[in-house]
Amino acid sequence: MMGNLFSYFYQFADVFSFLVLSAAGLAIIFGMMGVINMAHGEFIMCGVYVTAATFHAGLPLPLAQACGTLVAALIGMVLEVVLIRPLYNRPLDSLLVTWGLSLVATQGTLVLVGSTFPGIGTPGGGFEVGGYGFSVYRMVLFAASLLVLAFVYLLFMRTRFGVHARAVMQNAGMAQALGVRRSQVYALSFGIGAGLAGLCGALYAPTMSLIPTMGASFIVEAFVTVVVGGSSVLLGTAPAAAALAIVRTGLNAWYGQIIGQIGLLIAVILIIRVLPDGFSGWLAKRES
């Protein structure tokens, strides 16, 4: 009984953390700048590879993961300045550019690193509840997803940067007329979004085999969560991830993985029919 209940929670936590961690960076970049970052999966992949490489070079895993996060953030900031910045008023062009970026990153990794890369064993071992076995590291991932949500909340609601970023989001011209440097806010936001993608990769690096196309295994869930959540990480991503995780965990348990995946996509279609602006649009409307 106890083991059964915990097993449901565990599966929910597992799906929820995957959705939150894979979507947070994508949602920030879309919510702040309206850019649909098609290279999101490759920022995740970057986090994975840098983590693995620095880990094999001798760094302890947490430090290697920090490296993966930071490198993705830095690359994100540089790319924002060089490629994305000229395209802010041209959403289709920025979509194409980031898509091109993702192709270059995938193929470049294939050429430079090869089709496989030595992985990292999952740390932490297992624990038992009511006769069932569970992985400690999955619980670490769940905690990390909650920390990411808390980080995003504090960053946007409790810091000076957050106030400026929200001002730019709500009325960019007025924010500039009050002295906010829009380009700086955008570069930082893009860096934070890319860094969160890198963090996602860094955290999942010890759970996967490393191939240059691995970004794709995050991308469906990331986009689905952002589509359902809408443009706000705070009001959107978290409730969307929770709702989708409940649907998926339930279907997985009763009908198996395939039905779980299909059910998830059907749920997305239904939610979008009812709430065209996602959860955050719906919550924002209810507020006003």
Added chain:
Amino acid sequence: MPAEPVLEVKGLMSSYGATPILTGVDLSIGEGEIVALVGRNGVGKSTTMRCLIGLLRASGGTIHYRGQDVTRMSADERARLGIGYIPQGRDVFPRMTVEENLQVGELIGGGRQRSRMDLVFQYFPILKERRKQVAGTMSGGQQQQLAIGRVLVGGPALILLDEPSEGVQPSIVQLICRVLRSIRDDLNTTILFVEQNLDTILSLAERGYVMEKGRVVARLEPRDVSQEGVRRHLLL
């Protein structure tokens, strides 16, 4: 030798797309003056203000602020030099609280000076009372106080104010005029404001400029700032 003007505008031109709107705006405003910019609807008063803060590019002419050529500077640079802009329609950040709106204005003047939030709360007590309220849910008069407070927190040397009385009840307009006067008296702040409402013009302006079809066509000298003087320029 007279002191250097705070704002000196010469032959300012600007357009929306291919449509020329401003065809030659000249203004010169000294430190601590309160100057009105008047003219009928659609003559380009708001367009002038947007050019002065830098939200709209000037296609000709020059803008000097305290002796420095700011014509090609971005809006955020101008704000950080100490120009505070309050647009027509106020443009408060609707989904941020009063306090957060005020925090954005702290960048005006460079962001290193002490915040004047307490002073703003003294001038506009309603803002202190409602500091946790979301700005979009406030009345027009309260939003106007917030928009003015938002530039005052940074301690601007020049305030550009576009139609402060529009959609605001008379008692609040009086409060706003009182506050602007004491800002000028206490801090020697320079104020350029656009206004259509005669009472507001008369209670605030010391002199003014009259615009017609994209250019400044006349000056209102202090002796012209009277019922008849302003009427003559606006209605004839």
